[in-house]
Amino acid sequence: MSSGTKSNDVESNPAPDPQAPITRKGFLISLKNSGTPMPIPEQNVYGRCRPVSEFEKLNRVGEGSYGIVYRARDTRNGEIVALKRVRMDQEKDGLPVSGLREIMILKRCQHENIVRLREVVVGKSLDSIFLVMDFCEQDLASVLDNMSKPFTESEVKCITLQVLRALKYMHARYIIHRDLKVSNLLMTDKGCIKVADFGLARLYGKPAKPMTPQMVTLWYRAPELLLGARTHTTAVDMWAFGCILGELLTGKPLLPGNSEIAQLDMIIDLFGAPSESIWPGYLELPALQNFTLSQQPYNNLKTKFQMLGQAGRSLLNLLFLYNPSTRATAAECLNNKYFTEPPQPCDPRMMPTFPQHRNNVAPPPAQQPTEIPISHLLDVFIKRQRLE
Numbered sequence: 001m002s003s004g005t006k007s008n009d010v011e012s013n014p015a016p017d018p019q020a021p022i023t024r025k026g027f028l029i030s031l032k033n034s035g036t037p038m039p040i041p042e043q044n045v046y047g048r049c050r051p052v053s054e055f056e057k058l059n060r061v062g063e064g065s066y067g068i069v070y071r072a073r074d075t076r077n078g079e080i081v082a083l084k085r086v087r088m089d090q091e092k093d094g095l096p097v098s099g100l101r102e103i104m105i106l107k108r109c110q111h112e113n114i115v116r117l118r119e120v121v122v123g124k125s126l127d128s129i130f131l132v133m134d135f136c137e138q139d140l141a142s143v144l145d146n147m148s149k150p151f152t153e154s155e156v157k158c159i160t161l162q163v164l165r166a167l168k169y170m171h172a173r174y175i176i177h178r179d180l181k182v183s184n185l186l187m188t189d190k191g192c193i194k195v196a197d198f199g200l201a202r203l204y205g206k207p208a209k210p211m212t213p214q215m216v217t218l219w220y221r222a223p224e225l226l227l228g229a230r231t232h233t234t235a236v237d238m239w240a241f242g243c244i245l246g247e248l249l250t251g252k253p254l255l256p257g258n259s260e261i262a263q264l265d266m267i268i269d270l271f272g273a274p275s276e277s278i279w280p281g282y283l284e285l286p287a288l289q290n291f292t293l294s295q296q297p298y299n300n301l302k303t304k305f306q307m308l309g310q311a312g313r314s315l316l317n318l319l320f321l322y323n324p325s326t327r328a329t330a331a332e333c334l335n336n337k338y339f340t341e342p343p344q345p346c347d348p349r350m351m352p353t354f355p356q357h358r359n360n361v362a363p364p365p366a367q368q369p370t371e372i373p374i375s376h377l378l379d380v381f382i383k384r385q386r387l388e
């Protein structure tokens with residue numbers, strides 16, 4: 001590949017100021033609606049990005065709204081990596097904002113519990129871009145779908161402590177993930193959890209700037225987003241984290257609404273209705289001008305989580321506080337009694353192992369079975385449902 005100048009070199013750019021807006025600086029491709037596309041000098045077409053042809057795609061491991069993810073081998077050193085193709089369908093003249101954000105934010109995150117972006121590589125023409133990440137053997141959505149019984153409490157603590165460490169790290173750097181859910185929590189075969197998919201992540205500042213409320217997959221969406229708050233904070237991730245904790249404990253999604261109003265109803269059924277006294281400013285939220293919420297007055301968390309001790313229930317209640325400014329932070333949760341009282345979190349290396357169906361290299365065509373096994377079809381079907 002031709003060598004790049006400093007200005008176009010993704011790898012050698014210093015980490016930007018966390019408060020600085022995301023810009024195109026350092027990237028080869030111009031953004032839609034950003035004016036005239038940036039001219040790319042002939043001798044510098046790829047900067048220092050390697051071509052994707054240096055990777056051998058082994059199999060597809062996931063497909064989300066923003067891209068397809070492959071398990072691949074880096075032919076330069078034989079290492080197995082994840083290659084996420086950034087979806088460009090909707091973009092006529094540039095890289096989608098979600099792709100740019102994911103790259104910018106992952107580049108500044110170096111944490112054991114956050115998926116590592118190794119590099120960005122390009123397809124033959126600049127219309128395809130791939131993120132090269134460390135490969136993780138499982139995601140928690142597929143693990144949950146294939147488990148016959150829920151995780152033990154020790155395993156749940158082991159997983160959630162790792163997620164909290166990642167959240168504490170991100171939030172201290174003004175990064176809000178905005179799409180936390182079980183399918184975005186990856187697990188290595190050593191039980192190490194990695195938060196992935198930063199396509200919707202944003203940097204936030206003070207004062208908070210308006211953001212689109214329709215972020216975060218519905219089941220994990222905080223009430224302030226459902227009610228149309230224009231500014232949001234790291235508290236949206238903490239609500240989603242509460243939903244994940246509940247899901248891991250029971251093995252089932254906690255609040256699986258199928259519309260925004262159904263989602264709000266489910267929240268109110270479980271936690272009781274919000275009010276101006278517990279959530280100052282609540283009555284001014286935009287969506288409340290259009291409809292009236294049910295007035296169910298009781299918190300039913302204790303009934304739902306009968307198997308959980310007092311400390312666990314109190315942690316869940318702190319995560320599901322309606323008022324985002326009093327909701328528990330990741331740092332506070334890490335010091336919560338729940339994680340020190342028995343049962344103790346298990347060692348990540350003691351986490352159960354799961355079959356790795358997706359890691360098998362597809363056999364050559366002549367040996368391929370003519371029928372797709374029904375178990376595989378079921379896997380795909382269940383996974384699709386989870387990804388909405």
Ligand SMILES: Nc1ncnc2c1ncn2[C@@H]1O[C@H](COP(=O)(O)OP(=O)(O)OP(=O)(O)O)[C@@H](O)[C@H]1O
Pocket residue numbers: 061062063064065066067068069082084115133134135136137138139179183184186196197198199387
């Ligand atoms: N580094 C990785 N290692 C292994 N598998 C991965 C990796 N990154 C992603 N995946 C798999 O691909 C799936 C989709 O990835 P990702 O969530 O990043 O894509 P997306 O298009 O942003 O998805 P979404 O629709 O959830 O926003 C994940 O649920 C996971 O199964």
